[in-house]
Amino acid sequence: MADALLQMRGITKTFPGVKALSDVNLTVKRGEIHAICGENGAGKSTLMKVLSGVYPHGTYTGEIVFDGQECHFSDIRDSEKRGIVIIHQELALSPYLSIAENIFLGNEVVRRGLIDWNETNDRAAKLMRRVGLVENPTTPAMDIGVGKQQLVEIAKALSKEVRLLILDEPTAALNDEDSAHLLNLLRELRAQGITCVIISHKLNEIKAIADSLTIIRDGRTIETLDMRADNVTEDRIISGMVGRDLEHRYPPHTSKVGPEVLRIENWTVHSPTQQGRKIIDNANLTLRRGEIVGLAGLMGAGRTELAMSVFGRAYGVDISGRIYKNGKEIRLRNVGDAIKHGLAYATEDRKRYGLNLIEDIQRNVSGASLEKLTKAGWVNENEEFKVAEQYRRDLNVKAPSVASVTGTLSGGNQQKVVLAKWIYSDPDVLILDEPTRGIDVGAKYEIYTIINALADQGKAILVISSELPELLGICDRIYALSAGRVTGEVPRAEATPERLMQFMTKVKE
Structure with a gap:
């Protein structure tokens, strides 16, 4: 396909006991905004990690063709050299470094073995103007809001002469005003010839901004739609994502108050x-x-x-x-x-306050109610396991066992673990x-x-x-x-x- 900037063909990626991707195909045209959507755990982020070299060549099967050449990326730096830059949902800025330092982190402006700070700040200011940031380049990243931090990440990508920009849930943590600004910026980048891939659950945003849409379900490509020609509705997208029509997005319920x-x-x-x-x-x-x-x-x-x-x-x-x-x-x-x-309170920020992401499901479920499992100062781990396993089954948490690290779960399954923790507190x-x-x-x-x-x-x-x-x-x-x-x-x-x-x-x- 002559106008294709990226083609991923037959991508299959397997983890121990789980096939995350199975014969996935993706074609992204030059100069378009291509959306990818699917349920949590469908394989969207895994596919992008294959593309960007987080999962290097040899750990998956299939081929990646970028700008007409087959690519074997060994790491992120390798893919960035070709102009492929990914911005993850969890922003990777260092809060104590300045905006300019973050933009050129790992890509420093060096003269005679030393960082040229004047040139660094000047270049950063130019990149910041391109994304609509008016702050001083020396401002610490921790002193600006999440919406502006997202723009710093895009400025960082532009510093690497990005040709294909991948954004994973870019508006998930933004308010309406910041989201609208970001979407307008993506339109401007498209006009400048930069191709974008956006992963999002916000169907209204996909309809507003995307030229094409690929739906992934259970690690497989379901279909790719032309958002301008195929008269794509939200119900059509949902049907592809979940494999069934959601005639009612909310389950019927009659409360007994x-x-x-x-x-x-x-x-x-x-x-x-x-x-x-x-x-x-x-x-x-x-x-x-x-x-x-x-x-x-x-x-x-x-x-x-x-x-x-x-x-x-x-x-x-x-x-x-x-x-x-x-x-x-x-x-x-x-x-x-x-x-x-x-009383129980399930926080809006499950990653920071609701869960211990480096602990397993078992420890997270019991976290708010350890006294129920404690005798003579010791936690009964057998009982703790039984409780967590029961909730894993009852709430349909998609994980091999309660020994799975919570941070490896999809967002929906992490939310179920948060609910399990508080439900167990009765x-x-x-x-x-x-x-x-x-x-x-x-x-x-x-x-x-x-x-x-x-x-x-x-x-x-x-x-x-x-x-x-x-x-x-x-x-x-x-x-x-x-x-x-x-x-x-x-x-x-x-x-x-x-x-x-x-x-x-x-x-x-």
């Missing part, structure tokens, strides 16, 4: 870093047994801060207000108190903060099914989500939060995106 289990009254929380600033302002809400309650709000509204402050004052200072459990006031001085009183109230962030539609459906089952067991569940369709699809009631204030409460029958958005954008009168 019981008595009130948790009530929060006049809850006020101040910022730990900005003296006197109220993050949560006189919030009131209730949760009932068997009920799934949503918490909606724009970025910065205070949703996570509210949840963390209730969960044993894990966030904030000068906290005031009252919490009632089953009609009686309780005092939660720390996270341990919250767990003892039957809470009465379960707070789920962005429970489906960064996972595909098939895994989302499984998570929703688990949430419904927990509600059927009589748990009171609070779901925080940035996706209004998700809240409308699974919740019985939805609270809206704006600038730290609860501005509305809407039952499912009356909830619409427009009505919720009115509450979410309501300013203090």
Whole structure:
């Protein structure tokens, strides 16, 4: 194919006991934005690691043809020499180095054996302007937000004279404004002749930006679609990803709502870093047994801060207000108190706060409830294994055994381990903060099914989500939060995106 910049033919990659890729084919045309999507664990990232040399030639079968030549990459540097650069979902910047130092890390500007800092900063400034960054090149990377860090990664790729730029879930951790800026930048790069491959679960973004789309399922290529000519719908993409039509993206559920289990009254929380600033302002809400309650709000509204402050004052200072459990006031001085009183909180950042990624599934599942497995100061590891194995089966965690390292699992399976950890603590109230962030539609459906089952067991569940369709699809009631204030409460029958958005954008009168 004359206009093909990249062809991957018959790529097969096997790990011990698992065939991650099986005869995968991928063709990317010059100057296009080519999207790749599939469920977590489908093999997308593995395929890109084969392409970039993370998995070197000889560890897989099949062939890679780039710009008409067959390539045998031995490592990342080898592929970068040909102009193939990959930006992983977990950004690889050093927080204590400057923006300029990060851009040229491993590719330093050297004169007579010494780094030329003036030239380094000048070149960095030019690259930064290309991606829309106006910061000083000497600014430490830790002092800029995640959206700008993503742009630094792209500037770093441009410094290597990139011809094929691969982005793995580039907008997963970005807000709407940063996401829109990044997508516009990719359009500009396309206009400059740079070919892009984007891996994403956000189907609306794929429809907005991609020229072509390849769907991978269970380590196999399902189909490649022309996004401009094939009239591709989100339902068509989902059907290819999961192998079935998702007529309903949310499993049907009828809640059996019981008595009130948790009530929060006049809850006020101040910022730990900005003296006197109220993050949560006189919030009131209730949760009932068997009920799934949503918490909606724009970025910065205070949703996570509210949840963390209730969960044993894990966030904030000068906290005031009252919490009632089953009609009686309780005092939660720390996270341990919250767990003892039957509260659980699954964080939005599972990789940093929810899991120990270098530990196995078994240790992660037991992490919040070790006292249940401890006798005379010793953890009963046989019982710990049985518990973890039971949850692995019940929640359909795709791993060979509970001895598997949690960091090797896909995002959806990591989220199931987080849920298993808190379900084992047997809470009465379960707070789920962005429970489906960064996972595909098939895994989302499984998570929703688990949430419904927990509600059927009589748990009171609070779901925080940035996706209004998700809240409308699974919740019985939805609270809206704006600038730290609860501005509305809407039952499912009356909830619409427009009505919720009115509450979410309501300013203090």
